[in-house]
Amino acid sequence: MNDEPLALSNILVSNYELESFEELLELVREYARHGERFLKTDVKPEFPDTPEDWEDRIEAAFCGRV
Numbered sequence: 001m002n003d004e005p006l007a008l009s010n011i012l013v014s015n016y017e018l019e020s021f022e023e024l025l026e027l028v029r030e031y032a033r034h035g036e037r038f039l040k041t042d043v044k045p046e047f048p049d050t051p052e053d054w055e056d057r058i059e060a061a062f063c064g065r066v
Helices: 008-014 021-033 054-063
Strands: none
Touching: 008 021, 021 054
């Protein structure tokens, strides 16, 4: 388990095959399930379906609220 925040930019770079915001949310959930404790939303995902409230949606997915 790592105490350093996982950067959203690292998730996006490491998973360049992602095609949608919904796919990203599922991957964020997976990282949380596998023990990541902190997430830093350092970049806005540039998917066509990225909503205005993207930061809240990513945080909710990471914290298990969706």
